[in-house]
Amino acid sequence: MLKAHIIKHRRELRVEVQVNVAQGCSIGLFGASGTGKSTVLACLAGIEEPDGGYVEVKGLNLFPPSLPLYRRPIGYLTQEPNLFPHLSVSENICFGIPRDRRTEKDVAGWIATLRDRLQLEPLWNAPASLISGGQARRVSLARMLARKPPLVLLDEPFAGLDRQLVRELIDDLVFWSQTIGFSMIAVDHQAEVLRRLCPQGAVVLEQGRIVQQGSWEELSRDPATPLLRSLLAPL
Amino acid sequence: MTSDRRWIARLGAALFAVALLYPFTSLFARVGPWQWGADVRGPALASVRVSLLLTGLAMVVIVAIGTPVAAYVARCRPGERLIWQAILLIPILLPPLALGILMTLAFGPYGSVGAVLERYGIAMTNSATAFVATQVYVGMGYYVLGAVAALDAVPIMLQKQAALLGLTPMKVFWRVTLPLSRLGLAVALSIAWVRAIGEFGAVVVTAYYPSGMPVQLWVNLQSFGLPAVMPLLVLFLAVALPVPWLIHVLAQRRRHA
Numbered sequence: 001m002l003k004a005h006i007i008k009h010r011r012e013l014r015v016e017v018q019v020n021v022a023q024g025c026s027i028g029l030f031g032a033s034g035t036g037k038s039t040v041l042a043c044l045a046g047i048e049e050p051d052g053g054y055v056e057v058k059g060l061n062l063f064p065p066s067l068p069l070y071r072r073p074i075g076y077l078t079q080e081p082n083l084f085p086h087l088s089v090s091e092n093i094c095f096g097i098p099r100d101r102r103t104e105k106d107v108a109g110w111i112a113t114l115r116d117r118l119q120l121e122p123l124w125n126a127p128a129s130l131i132s133g134g135q136a137r138r139v140s141l142a143r144m145l146a147r148k149p150p151l152v153l154l155d156e157p158f159a160g161l162d163r164q165l166v167r168e169l170i171d172d173l174v175f176w177s178q179t180i181g182f183s184m185i186a187v188d189h190q191a192e193v194l195r196r197l198c199p200q201g202a203v204v205l206e207q208g209r210i211v212q213q214g215s216w217e218e219l220s221r222d223p224a225t226p227l228l229r230s231l232l233a234p235l
Numbered sequence: 236m237t238s239d240r241r242w243i244a245r246l247g248a249a250l251f252a253v254a255l256l257y258p259f260t261s262l263f264a265r266v267g268p269w270q271w272g273a274d275v276r277g278p279a280l281a282s283v284r285v286s287l288l289l290t291g292l293a294m295v296v297i298v299a300i301g302t303p304v305a306a307y308v309a310r311c312r313p314g315e316r317l318i319w320q321a322i323l324l325i326p327i328l329l330p331p332l333a334l335g336i337l338m339t340l341a342f343g344p345y346g347s348v349g350a351v352l353e354r355y356g357i358a359m360t361n362s363a364t365a366f367v368a369t370q371v372y373v374g375m376g377y378y379v380l381g382a383v384a385a386l387d388a389v390p391i392m393l394q395k396q397a398a399l400l401g402l403t404p405m406k407v408f409w410r411v412t413l414p415l416s417r418l419g420l421a422v423a424l425s426i427a428w429v430r431a432i433g434e435f436g437a438v439v440v441t442a443y444y445p446s447g448m449p450v451q452l453w454v455n456l457q458s459f460g461l462p463a464v465m466p467l468l469v470l471f472l473a474v475a476l477p478v479p480w481l482i483h484v485l486a487q488r489r490r491h492a
Contacts, residue, residue, distance in 0.1 A: 070398045
């Protein structure tokens with residue numbers, strides 16, 4: 001589904017990572033802060049241009065040459081909800097759906113499902129600039145899912161949220177990844193979050209390189225580096 | 236801020252306003268009875284019409300050309316942006332009279348472009364075209380520099396997010412960049428309007444006819460003296476101020492909405 005080899009130079013750090021994800025599977029990118037996890041995700045999304053390598057999603061070549069963002073079949077969620085402040089919550093959620101398609105039965109039904117599952121009904125007509133941080137994360141999640149992207153990239157989208165909300169959002173994402181069948185790559189430096197989000201396993205990065213990959217059990221049983229052992233250890 | 240400090244700040248601001256508006260007390264100076272006879276009124280009203288219509292047209296040209304240029308400059312690399320800023324500053328910093336002389340030489344019948352235009356019947360001196368072209372040159376730099384700042388203020392990540400949601404660059408501009416920068420663009424336009432409608436030095440060289448309000452003020456001063464200047468000055472304030480002021484009112488209402 002996704003085949004990628006990313007090479008990116010960031011100041012003193014050279015990031016070089018190979019990632020392959022099968023249809024409907026999820027994989028976590030795990031590591032300490034500053035190891036290049038977000039860079040890999042930004043390069044996959046097209047927010048940043050890699051210095052070398054290739055990216056291919058469902059047979060569609062994204063790089064090289066760099067495919068315009070609007071043609072990429074990707075949903076991208078970051079720490080910042082990046083809602084459009086001049087629009088209402090509902091307009092934000094429907095933003096990526098052409099106006100003439102919004103009234104189609106299946107599209108309207110899907111939007112209503114998102115609204116109900118994410119408990120957005122009370123906020124539906126509220127200005128996006130006036131909702132709380134937690135609500136904004138739910139809206140940005142709904143907006144991303146509204147287009148049913150085949151590949152979802154998550155760059156620490158739950159940072160700074162309370163545990164209850166994080167648990168709910170993870171459950172929602174896992175539920176929809178199974179319902180829609182999208183593949184997922186998630187970045188986080190909290191093993192606990194990634195383990196729930198991507199139960200199949202993770203790729204561990206240190207200094208821009210993959211130092212280990214495998215199931216969570218394998219990583220916990222035999223961590224490749226002292227840093228990984230420390231990151232996986234309970235507080 | 237304590238109550239005392241607030242009053243001191245208010246007093247300082249009031250003193251500033253008094254100093255700024257002090258020259259306008261001269262409207263009540265004893266210059267003799269104001270002249271508003273037919274020989275003053277006719278040309279004065281014609282100049283109001285010329286200024287409003289042609290400055291409005293110049294603003295349309297400025298927005299149509301200046302907005303895409305500003306969008307380009309706002310997204311280009313820092314080194315290239317510095318070059319663009321220098322290019323945009325040149326017509327602004329030049330004394331208007333000098334700009335008028337340069338425009339007349341460049342676009343007049345003896346300039347290379349002017350000769351070509353004249354061959355197609357486009358007169359670039361003492362014509363409505365010359366008037367509009369001069370105002371475009373005078374106001375463009377103000378608008379584009381202001382527009383670049385307004386477009387810069389729109390977070391790039393919002394625009395990238397919109398693109399990842401399937402919008403083409405043009406749609407991103409219309410649905411995200413423009414709505415989020417429109418107040419800044421409006422303020423930039425109001426500054427360009429103020430600069431262009433009050434322009435005298437360049438216009439007097441390139442387009443003495445048709446006379447706009449600033450040139451007509453000069454004509455009135457030369458022909459009839461101060462009593463014929465004062466009523467046109469009041470008229471100038473009455474017709475030139477509402478447009479930019481309204482834009483600022485809207486900007487303020489929007490900010491506090």
